[in-house]
Amino acid sequence: MKAALQNYHVRMQRVLDHIDRNLDGDLDLDALSGVAAFSKFHFHRQFTATFGLSVHRYVQLARMKRASHRLAYMDAQGVTDIAMDAGYDAPDAFARAFRRRFGQSPSSFRKSPDWEPWLAAFGPLDNARSKLMQKTFTIDDVTIRDVPPTTVAIMEHRGDPATLGLTIQRFIAWRKAAGLHPKTNPTFNVWRSERCPASPADYSVDLCVGTDRPIEVNGEQIKAGEIPGGRCAVLRVVGNTDNLEPAALYLYRDWLPASGEEARDFPIYCQRLSFFPEVPEHEAVAELFLPLK
Template identity: 45%
Template sequence: MAEYRDRFVQVLHYIEENLNSELDIDKLCQYTNLSKYHFHRQCSAFFGMPVIALIRRLRLKRAAYQLTYRDKKVVDIALESGYDSHEAFARAFKKLFGKSPSEFRRAPDWEVWHKHYEPVTALRSHFMRNTAKYEVTIIEFPKTQLAAMEHRGPAHHLGATIKQFIQWRKAQGLSPRNSRTFNLVYDDPVTTPPDQYRFDVCCTVQYPIDASERNIVNKVIPAGKCAVIRHLGSDDTIGAAVQHLYFHWLDHSTFAVRDFPIFFERINFFPEVPESKIITDIFLPIEENI
């Protein structure tokens, strides 16, 4: 059964990596060693939707990210998403998200998306719990100056904070090419009451930012030892890697946690790369357990 399940994870990765292409159903069938008839039925069972609906939703998720976080024209996003016209794209987008592309760009609503995307999230999480093999390394992390925007409130509202931070960052000329991207992760969204959830969106700066900058605060990652996992794939599965550090690796190590939250460094970004190719370094601040 595990091998059978893994084939459908490969199907998901293949789809994500070829969203700009006419997807070949015959090749997807090869991953599962099923005829087209059985492939469609089994896809519906594994993903909770027909494979064509899955492809459409993955394309529209990427489109939603492009609308929210990038400056691409709606018509260009429509064509990349496999639609022949702006109108056809707008109809499909509104049917799924309840908003037109332009309305979503002005006021993104990720809560609706998460509801539709839940079958894929569940599959990824189940796969990671049963198959993930994490390599943990110990490093000396240097003191690092950050400009941070603090998100306080429900995790599904985080997208609005990220959008605002990207706009500020662009205005400052702090591109990810010349300024590293970090998140300070104070809470687990699964166990934290929504109104108490805390998460900082940050980038590196050479000097502290003027305190008058709107909604931006200066923070520092202190120098010290960190346990590091390089996570490859969607944020849907990043929680499993965090849990491994806290509840498996730490318990079998000679270290204790330092008084600083776990933090992520974003090495690359969706939608520029497929979700299966996202690279995130996860840092757990540690010290010798005396």
């Protein structure tokens, strides 16, 4: 029974990966049931029973999530192109669907996104993905590295995590203006609080870009800093890198006590190696660093 269930989940996972990889392509019921190697007469009910939403709804949400990321973070791409990539025949149809879901037009969202309705809208998609995307880690997934110190420019986010998207927008705009592309200058997040503190106002994370250039301190927006060098336990995470809390908990709960190591006095942080929507969501990669004495 266990092997059969695992095989069933692998086939369903194959469908989710196929959707991620082919958001611009043909994702009708016949095509997706073929990917899973299930009968098309039953697949839609199997999918709904497994994920809690229909195939059509899942594909709609996945396309809309990519579209919203492109609107917020990729200003070189026009709204019309984004609408077509999301599966709409005309920008007007896309705008109506977007406003219905998020309470903003695409152009308004691009200028000043309201992230709370956005987070609520994608709750069903995130819940569906998490049903089969629970990652399990082992001691073999963790390596210990001697990490060199990295000079960074820092944009701090302090306060409600629901507004983090606005800080990310400002960070991306600043690094574009400064010519610090992710392919040439590494991207880090340094967490200075829990992911879900008792008070949202206590949430704290630093958005960082590595650079050897002199950093002009820009009021409260940009600060110069350093990620210190030293030994680190490193855990690589592939897919669904929006939430690295399960990986962090594994390091603290399982790996650290069993390793005999001791954590150093610097927060846990990550380096983001590839990003959604530049790559399909299941191919996004991040490495989590736990500093050690």
